Amino acid sequence: MADKHPRRPSYPTYFPIISPPMPRSACSLPAFKMVDEEDEDEQNSLSPVNAGLATPTSPVAARRLHSARTSELDLRSRLPSRLQLDENSNLLAFPDGARNYTSAPNIAARIPSRASSILIPKHHNRSGSLGVRLATALGFDRSRRSSRGEAGLAESKMSLFTDERVWYDQFTSTDWVHDSIADAFRLRDLRSRKDFRGRLYAWFDGAQGWILVAIIGCITACLAYFITITESSIFDLKEGYCTGHWRRNKQACCFAEEECSAWRSWGQRMSFTGEDREWADFFSYVVFVVLFAVAACLLTLLTKTEVPSNFALTTLDENLGADPKPIKDTDNLGINMAVQPHTAHMNMPAPPTVYYPAAGSGVAEVKVILSGFVVHGYLGVKTLVVKSLAVILSLASGLSLGKEGPYVHIATCVGNIACRLFSKYNHNDGKRREVLSASAASGVGVAFGAPIGGVLFSLEEVSYYFPPKTLFRTFFCCIVAALSLKFLNPYGTGKIVIFEVRYVTDWKFFEIFVFILLGVLSGALGALFIKASAIWAKTFRRIPAIKRWPVLEVALVALVTGLISYWNRYTRLAVTELLFELASPCKLDTSSGLCPTNGDEIPGILRDLGTAFVVKSFLTTITFGIKVPAGIYVPSMVVGGFLGRIVGHTVQFLVIKFPDASIWGGCGSEGGLESCVTPGVYALVAAGATMCGVTRLSVTLAVILFELTGSLDHVLPFSLAVLVAKWTADAVEPLSIYDLLTDMNSYPLLDNKLRPVFTTDLGDITPAVRSHRVIDISKSSLVAAPLLRHKLEYLHSVGELDGGLPVVRHNVLVGLIPAPDLEFALDKLENEDESLCLMAQNTRWHEAEEMDDLETDPTDFTPYIDPAPVALDIHSPMDLVFQCFVKLGLRYICVLRDGQYAGLVHKKSFVKYIKELEQAGET
Numbered sequence: 001m002a003d004k005h006p007r008r009p010s011y012p013t014y015f016p017i018i019s020p021p022m023p024r025s026a027c028s029l030p031a032f033k034m035v036d037e038e039d040e041d042e043q044n045s046l047s048p049v050n051a052g053l054a055t056p057t058s059p060v061a062a063r064r065l066h067s068a069r070t071s072e073l074d075l076r077s078r079l080p081s082r083l084q085l086d087e088n089s090n091l092l093a094f095p096d097g098a099r100n101y102t103s104a105p106n107i108a109a110r111i112p113s114r115a116s117s118i119l120i121p122k123h124h125n126r127s128g129s130l131g132v133r134l135a136t137a138l139g140f141d142r143s144r145r146s147s148r149g150e151a152g153l154a155e156s157k158m159s160l161f162t163d164e165r166v167w168y169d170q171f172t173s174t175d176w177v178h179d180s181i182a183d184a185f186r187l188r189d190l191r192s193r194k195d196f197r198g199r200l201y202a203w204f205d206g207a208q209g210w211i212l213v214a215i216i217g218c219i220t221a222c223l224a225y226f227i228t229i230t231e232s233s234i235f236d237l238k239e240g241y242c243t244g245h246w247r248r249n250k251q252a253c254c255f256a257e258e259e260c261s262a263w264r265s266w267g268q269r270m271s272f273t274g275e276d277r278e279w280a281d282f283f284s285y286v287v288f289v290v291l292f293a294v295a296a297c298l299l300t301l302l303t304k305t306e307v308p309s310n311f312a313l314t315t316l317d318e319n320l321g322a323d324p325k326p327i328k329d330t331d332n333l334g335i336n337m338a339v340q341p342h343t344a345h346m347n348m349p350a351p352p353t354v355y356y357p358a359a360g361s362g363v364a365e366v367k368v369i370l371s372g373f374v375v376h377g378y379l380g381v382k383t384l385v386v387k388s389l390a391v392i393l394s395l396a397s398g399l400s401l402g403k404e405g406p407y408v409h410i411a412t413c414v415g416n417i418a419c420r421l422f423s424k425y426n427h428n429d430g431k432r433r434e435v436l437s438a439s440a441a442s443g444v445g446v447a448f449g450a451p452i453g454g455v456l457f458s459l460e461e462v463s464y465y466f467p468p469k470t471l472f473r474t475f476f477c478c479i480v481a482a483l484s485l486k487f488l489n490p491y492g493t494g495k496i497v498i499f500e501v502r503y504v505t506d507w508k509f510f511e512i513f514v515f516i517l518l519g520v521l522s523g524a525l526g527a528l529f530i531k532a533s534a535i536w537a538k539t540f541r542r543i544p545a546i547k548r549w550p551v552l553e554v555a556l557v558a559l560v561t562g563l564i565s566y567w568n569r570y571t572r573l574a575v576t577e578l579l580f581e582l583a584s585p586c587k588l589d590t591s592s593g594l595c596p597t598n599g600d601e602i603p604g605i606l607r608d609l610g611t612a613f614v615v616k617s618f619l620t621t622i623t624f625g626i627k628v629p630a631g632i633y634v635p636s637m638v639v640g641g642f643l644g645r646i647v648g649h650t651v652q653f654l655v656i657k658f659p660d661a662s663i664w665g666g667c668g669s670e671g672g673l674e675s676c677v678t679p680g681v682y683a684l685v686a687a688g689a690t691m692c693g694v695t696r697l698s699v700t701l702a703v704i705l706f707e708l709t710g711s712l713d714h715v716l717p718f719s720l721a722v723l724v725a726k727w728t729a730d731a732v733e734p735l736s737i738y739d740l741l742t743d744m745n746s747y748p749l750l751d752n753k754l755r756p757v758f759t760t761d762l763g764d765i766t767p768a769v770r771s772h773r774v775i776d777i778s779k780s781s782l783v784a785a786p787l788l789r790h791k792l793e794y795l796h797s798v799g800e801l802d803g804g805l806p807v808v809r810h811n812v813l814v815g816l817i818p819a820p821d822l823e824f825a826l827d828k829l830e831n832e833d834e835s836l837c838l839m840a841q842n843t844r845w846h847e848a849e850e851m852d853d854l855e856t857d858p859t860d861f862t863p864y865i866d867p868a869p870v871a872l873d874i875h876s877p878m879d880l881v882f883q884c885f886v887k888l889g890l891r892y893i894c895v896l897r898d899g900q901y902a903g904l905v906h907k908k909s910f911v912k913y914i915k916e917l918e919q920a921g922e923t
Contacts, residue, residue, distance in 0.1 A: 172374050174372035174374065175429075175818075176430050176889025176890075186424065208425070209473055210476065213439075213476055216418050216438065217478065218480060218484045220410070220411045220439070220446055221442075221488060222488070224446040227395075231395045235249060235574055237396070238396075239265060242262055242264075252492075265277070265281050285562055289562035290397075290562060292393045293394065293397040293399060296394040297550065297628050300359050300386065301627065302358075303377075306352040358387040359627045359628065361404075361630060362405065365378060365747075366462055368749050370462055373747065379412055379416035380417075384414065394628040394630060395574070398574070401624075401632075402575055403634075404443075404448065404631045407446060408457075408462070411440060414439060415435050415440075419432050434473070437466060437470055438477040441474045441478050442477045445478040447498070449482070449485070452478070453701075453703045454478040454481075456700040457697070461695070461700065498580075499579065499580035501680065502585075503681055505674065507717055508667055511651075515685055515717045515720055518644055518686045520724055522689030523727065524729070525643060525693060526640075526690050526729050529620070530694065531733060533737070575634045578641075579641055582638070583687065594645065594679070595673075596649075602649050602656075605649055606646060606650065613642035613643060616638060620639055636694045637691050640686040644687060647682050647686065648680070649679050652674075652676075655677055684709065685705075688701045689721040689725035692725040694737050696736035698723065701718075743915065748911045749911070750885055750907065750910070752886045762881050763897075763902075765909070766895045767903055767904075767905075767909075768903065769901065769903055773795075774806050775788070775806070775817070776809075778809050778810050781839055781840045782836040792819060792823055800906065803892065804817060804869075812900055813869070814840055814867070818864075822864065830858070836859060839865065869894050870888070870890055870893055871895070872895060874897040881905070882910075891907050893905050
């Protein structure tokens with residue numbers, strides 16, 4: 001019977017071994033000297049002779065029909081074409097709702113067993129899956145596979161019986177090279193058909209990307225409409241309700257009138273009068289703030305996810321106060337060498353890391369995922385539904401948070417789910433991330449009503465791989481989302497922007513110095529906010545009760561917010577409405593309290609603005625990082641808006657007091673308070689500059705501010721303030737808020753915008769060769785399956801789920817088998833204890849192609865071996881290593897010395913090395 005298991009694409013010999021001539025490093029190692037020779041005893045004990053394994057009859061005769069190199073047909077046949085696996089498959093499909101990755105290895109709890117497997121968890125249930133139903137319909141009986149009483153082995157192979165395989169396991173990295181090669185072969189096969197149907201298929205294949213991003217844009221706009229309408233309807237419930245239409249907010253009920261009989265406060269509803277009514281309204285306001293915030297937190301906690309202790313992660317949500325993982329004696333720059341293969345199960349288990357995918361904004365995590373890091377469930381359906389509902393409640397609570405960051409996460413979830421419509425995106429992680437880049441951009445586009453700003457946001461902030469084709473599709477996705485939002489009209493104004501301001505007067509030359517001052521102050525304010533948030537998280541959030549019950553922190557923050565913000569009109573407004581009032585120019589019919597009629601009223605306005613500035617800064621600091629969906633974009637802009645408005649009114653006051661000063665250029669005597677200075681411009685300039693100080697966005701912010709105002713005259717002030725703010729913030733705090741989260745959470749993100757300065761070469765970070773990290777076929781190409789399982793379990797025990805085992809013959813590198821592929825191949829064996837696995841052969845290429853239709857041998861592991869892994873000489877400069885990891889997206893690089901194998905460097909180890917250089921100040 002032909003092998004029904006689809007195979008993963010292998011690697012043709014497309015990349016040469018790079019060996020630039022460099023001076024020899026003093027730390028160069030012998031080519032293949034084993035450091036831990038005691039492991040040789042273990043290998044001998046597992047050899048076919050000592051273990052008494054039965055050698056299969058004439059294995060060469062059965063295997064000689066297969067090529068030692070993978071043909072193109074093999075590559076095509078191993079493209080994924082099976083179940084519609086998603087981020088909830090295999091690892092997260094637990095009925096109790098709390099995802100617990102029991103399938104991932106736990107160093108202390110894992111007992112070496114041939115039945116255990118990362119990809120096939122022992123307690124995983126696939127009874128209702130499509131593959132199981134299909135197998136049942138075809139009459140297959142699983143009970144025959146466990147007839148010998150090996151229950152554990154049968155459970156391990158149960159899901160493989162229906163050929164269910166996860167390409168990228170949890171917390172592994174995307175193999176960009178493999179995905180690119182697989183897509184190239186798919187395209188070649190598709191375009192090789194010259195008939196009409198083939199041309200039609202090729203045309204439809206090219207149109208799939210455009211159809212997909214159009215669907216994503218429409219769905220994202222619909223979700224944004226739903227969130228905006230629902231949130232605006234319940235936001236004012238904290239203050240009262242509309243008697244005629246309970247779903248209307250105060251503005252829609254009273255049509256912007258101050259006194260409205262249709263609107264009734266809760267004090268009126270309870271028939272209180274005078275001072276008692278005011279206290280009743282205050283109590284009702286605080287109760288609703290706490291109620292909405294706690295409800296949002298409880299929804300967020302439904303996405304609770306536990307990460308086993310062997311993963312070097314601190315958390316996966318915006319928790320700056322998470323405890324860092326202790327670093328033990330390590331090999332390979334971060335791999336725990338204190339755990340040996342035969343003692344991994346004897347250590348005490350460490351507590352798992354808990355995180356909540358629906359908490360925070362999700363921008364930092366989206367950025368890490370787009371860089372190639374696999375986090376199952378973070379972009380799933382459950383996260384999408386929970387975050388969409390929880391963000392409504394968190395916004396309605398009146399906490400100092402925004403919806404723009406969560407919109408990025410929500411839109412990316414939509415893109416990830418929509419990729420299941422087309423197999424070329426669903427089965428190719430590299431192609432999927434192109435779509436996710438467009439999705440993230442549409443989230444910003446609908447949040448600010450700025451489609452061009454959304455494209456620049458994806459390019460500048462979150463995307464790791466952004467080719468020109470993706471740029472055009474991203475722009476198309478943002479335009480579709482903007483048109484859909486325009487049609488839905490969520491704000492009732494016919495506009496897609498969250499607020500729209502128009503400035504009549506142009507700025508004067510003397511104001512350029514004020515704009516530079518605002519850039520300095522706002523950049524420093526953003527950097528100080530980052531430091532203050534980190535200090536607050538490392539002190540308050542490490543209190544045992546707060547760490548144990550996240551809802552307690554949310555309730556306390558909501559209580560403080562309600563008690564403080566009620567008494568100040570500005571802090572009680574929604575953040576978008578408040579930012580609109582701060583940035584708006586004064587009109588005759590304005591009632592915001594920010595438009596003085598004469599100079600004597602300005603000190604009182606400055607006092608109110610100063611109080612609101614302090615309160616809002618404090619509330620934003622303590623709110624960031626709590627377990628509710630919360631963005632930081634608009635809250636940081638509001639804080640900067642207060643600062644800008646204060647500076648603007650101060651300059652306005654000076655112009656009124658000294659109208660004839662030559663510095664004003666004669667505008668002080670023209671009449672009118674805003675004839676010379678418009679404080680709203682200062683507010684919007686400082687708002688953008690403060691957001692730049694927090695997030696380090698630059699071009700994106702300038703374009704978003706331009707799209708909000710539509711004023712070409714003020715592009716220069718916006719851009720100048722953003723530039724100065726970025727320079728100032730970088731000087732005060734080098735990391736943005738999301739870079740700080742990435743570092744503290746130990747995300748394996750290799751920043752492609754970083755340009756480190758190295759003084760070492762590859763040999764300085766290459767670990768010593770160890771026998772349990774290589775497959776030596778010098779004596780025989782047949783290797784005992786238990787020995788391979790033993791080496792694989794060691795990789796799992798040290799957290800290298802996406803690692804690999806080099807195959808060497810007489811110290812020469814002849815190939816590399818990835819750990820997931822090795823596990824898949826081992827789990828296919830019928831009798832693993834007595835199997836010998838073929839790891840290399842010398843069959844000629846044409847002989848394999850002639851016998852492709854014959855039955856394949858499951859003990860032949862050569863199709864899973866990469867015959868040409870990327871390899872560099874041990875004296876290669878570190879800059880070349882950096883470029884290989886960044887530009888090629890490699891998982892690991894093999895190291896050679898004089899043509900012989902000398903070690904392997906994993907991407908995660910290299911990332912850790914870069915972080916150590918940054919901490920030492922050497923980059």
